[in-house]
Amino acid sequence: MPLEIxxxxxxxxxxxxxxxxxxxxxxxxxxxxxxxREEGGLERKRCSDRECEFVLWNxxxxxxxxxxxxxxxxxxxxxxxxxxxxxxxxxxxxEAGETPEEGIAREVKEEIGLDCKVGxxxxxxxxxxxNQIIIxxxxxxxxxxxxxxxxxxxxFKTIRSGELKPWPSGTGQAVKKWLSQRGIENKxxxxxxxxxx
Ligand SMILES: [Zn+2]
Numbered sequence: 001m002p003l004e005i006x007x008x009x010x011x012x013x014x015x016x017x018x019x020x021x022x023x024x025x026x027x028x029x030x031x032x033x034x035x036x037r038e039e040g041g042l043e044r045k046r047c048s049d050r051e052c053e054f055v056l057w058n059x060x061x062x063x064x065x066x067x068x069x070x071x072x073x074x075x076x077x078x079x080x081x082x083x084x085x086x087x088x089x090x091x092x093x094x095e096a097g098e099t100p101e102e103g104i105a106r107e108v109k110e111e112i113g114l115d116c117k118v119g120x121x122x123x124x125x126x127x128x129x130x131n132q133i134i135i136x137x138x139x140x141x142x143x144x145x146x147x148x149x150x151x152x153x154x155x156f157k158t159i160r161s162g163e164l165k166p167w168p169s170g171t172g173q174a175v176k177k178w179l180s181q182r183g184i185e186n187k188x189x190x191x192x193x194x195x196x197x
Pocket of ligand 1: 027028029030031032047048049052053054
């Protein structure tokens with residue numbers, strides 16, 4: 001699913017997502033209404049039934065991201081529904097029972113059809129608007145043809161590291177870190193230009 005939008009070396013855009021919160025009205029366990037109560041300075045929704053202990057914690061969801069590359073070229077992908085010039089990193093939700101490294105290798109295989117070697121952790125970045133936390137890895141792609149998952153993606157492109165510009169949000173900061181490890185300091189795309197006009 002689309003998590004974040006960026007464009008590289010063209011007109012950059014970024015979606016302004018509404019605050020992504022799971023907004024349950026009823027308790028998923030006992031079906032009673034949820035009440036909002038303040039606790040330790042934070043408002044939380046709790047089940048109105050005193051016997052039930054359900055609290056809606058609304059913790060951020062871990063999302064994995066890959067600066068996926070081979071032969072000095074990074075692969076960026078475009079999800080279904082994005083404008084034609086929007087591309088971002090390969091990303092996906094972490095699944096139960098897998099390590100982050102296994103998860104990102106699975107996502108890379110699913111999205112572009114290639115095996116890969118998961119390298120070092122580039123960083124962990126907030127994505128507050130989507131209530132997500134982005135865990136980004138350096139990913140070295142195997143040889144072979146890129147075949148994108150047409151149920152999720154419409155297109156991909158490869159960009160040489162020297163031409164890849166980072167962007168302000170989490171995945172873009174992972175790109176910036178990856179570039180800096182190669183001694184590349186490409187100018188960051190400005191956030192105001194990332195907004196849809
Ligand atoms: Zn309940």
